[in-house]
Amino acid sequence: MSDGDPWTALLVVVVCVVLSAFFSGSETALTAASPAHMHALEKEGDKRAGIVSRLMRQRNRMIAALLLGNTLFNIGGSAFATSVLVALFGEHGAVYATFIMTAMLLVFAEVLPKTLAINHPDSFSLAAARTVGIVVSVFGPLLAGVEFFVRWLLKMAGVELGEGRNVLSPYDELMSAVDILHEEGNVERSARDMFGGVLDLQVMHVSDVMVHRTKMRAIDADLPPKQIIREVLASPYTRMPLWRERPDNFIGVLHSKDLLRALDAAGGDAASLQIDEIMLEPWFTPEATTLKDQLEAFLKRKTHFAFVVDEYGEVMGLVTLEDILEEIVGDIRDEHDVAMLGVRAQKDGSVLVDGAVPVRDLNRAMDWHLPDSEATTIAGLVIHEAGAIPEAGQVFSFHGFRFEVLRRVRNRITSLRVVPEGL
Structure with missing residues (x-):
């Protein structure tokens, strides 16, 4: 071997390690890159992002190509290193080559590039996109054969490729x-x-966010107009349900602005007002309507108020546009709203909660994760978990919290103390 041969072989080894590092890092980056970010860049005209998106869609073939390149250069680098060291040190050179190449490949071809790639997956993917795309295209037929052979082996072993896939929606x-x-x-x-x-919005229903009928503020439409005006002024709401003959027979909705216009047109003579002519027709929506559909209906009808009815047509409560928006942005309060209802944190870490507080509102207020699929209110959750209506003083532990029933009125739990376990 001439004096230049060892240096040439050493250069080949270094090139193989560098290329192996490229394929290792590319595999990590392309599997960790953000599809959403690439899609956004592609829409902005970045051709490299388009290549990355295409590679992600053929993930199995891409990984096979990268493993092929990685394996090829790992073996090539090891072979050249072994030949050089055997020539220099005899039969002991193979042992030296094993330890030296293991260290070099581990540090420079695996840990270093993969650490860089996992910390900057998007930028690494964009930088490697064109090269990896060419490799996948060139070795496409070979990789297709490899993929077919692997699938056949797995099928022979009784492994269904559909099993184990992510079943999350x-x-x-x-x-x-x-x-x-x-x-x-x-x-x-x-x-x-x-x-x-x-x-x-697409999984919750209006019954989950409605104001229950027992908490609705409504006005008897047969009251004298002056008294109706006083009722409207005393209410924090701009729209008031109207009933006649019995409290659950709702015949319309009175908007305070319509009432003021009519009063102005009558020259301030409240006695001459005809409430039936001022009120709006009631709108009834089924309890199973999703919030998404109800929001679209509100926008289409250009109204903000609907009565919620069950399968028998009985009014269960009411839902407003604000109720739906609060599911997105949280509690919306103005200068006429009542102070926050039902959640009072204590110095000892416990929280006093009114039974009617919705579980979702409590979760948002306290950053908790109590389940809200089986019950709407916190009292309903306790009753569901207990399997009965608890008595005052009973204590239950579930979902990582301790629930103490403080007060019960007839069949309703009206107050609880909730304590995260560990306090």
């Missing part, structure tokens, strides 16, 4: 992604809650 995928970003500090809690609220 797109909704769950998005929610989980946002929760992870929040835990990592990349998304603020308010933004996480708003995003979750938007997604929840």
